[in-house]
Amino acid sequence: MKKISSVIFLPALIILLLVSPVFGSSDWVKFYTGKMGNVTSYKKVTIEKGREKYVVKEFFSDKGREEYIQDMIEKGLSTNGYEKLSNIQSLSEIDCKKNNIMNISVFYFDTEGKKLDSHFVDKPKWVKIPNNSFFNSLLKEVCK
Numbered sequence: 001m002k003k004i005s006s007v008i009f010l011p012a013l014i015i016l017l018l019v020s021p022v023f024g025s026s027d028w029v030k031f032y033t034g035k036m037g038n039v040t041s042y043k044k045v046t047i048e049k050g051r052e053k054y055v056v057k058e059f060f061s062d063k064g065r066e067e068y069i070q071d072m073i074e075k076g077l078s079t080n081g082y083e084k085l086s087n088i089q090s091l092s093e094i095d096c097k098k099n100n101i102m103n104i105s106v107f108y109f110d111t112e113g114k115k116l117d118s119h120f121v122d123k124p125k126w127v128k129i130p131n132n133s134f135f136n137s138l139l140k141e142v143c144k
Contacts, residue, residue, distance in 0.1 A: 028057060032137040037061030040134070042142065045091070052096070053104075054142060057089045084110040093124075096143035100126040101135075 028041035038060050045053040060068065065085050072079050091104045102124045108116040129135045 029141060031141045032134055034064065034134070036064035036067055038064040042138065044142070052142060053091065053093045055089055055091050056138070057087055059087045060085055081110060081116050082108075084112070085116065086111045086113075094129075094139075094142055095126065096139070098126075099129045099139065101129045102126050 028043050030039060030041045032040040034040070038058050040056060040058045042054045042056045045055060065082075068085065069079050069082050072082065085108060087109050088106060089109065090106045093102045093104065094100070095102075103121055104124050105118065105120045107118045110116050129139060
């Protein structure tokens with residue numbers, strides 16, 4: 001049983017250690033402000049065969065946080081601790097040539113910088129990037 005726990009825990013720990021320094025760094029590029037006042041920035045992590053990995057960080061306004069929490073409630077999700085939600089940071093890979101994106105992980109942080117929650121995608125899949133103002137702004141920035 002201990003061996004199985006180690007096999008599951010070790011890859012998650014390695015990913016967290018690799019990603020954590022990126023989340024704390026200061027070279028963020030602001031690229032989008034949403035209708036609720038949320039401000040979104042990105043930071044390039046790696047470049048590999050034309051595909052680039054980015055951390056996208058969305059800082060919530062008070063109105064944006066309230067709307068996000070309401071959406072969670074409507075979906076039947078727990079909102080414990082989310083009254084202090086400050087930002088969401090997601091690690092994604094972007095293929096600029098094909099306009100595809102693959103989400104790898106998502107981290108939720110409170111106003112004190114403490115992690116509220118995280119999700120790792122078991123089997124990340126490429127999906128076509130939606131044609132909307134948020135993703136158009138992201139593509140314009142990262143696919144120069």
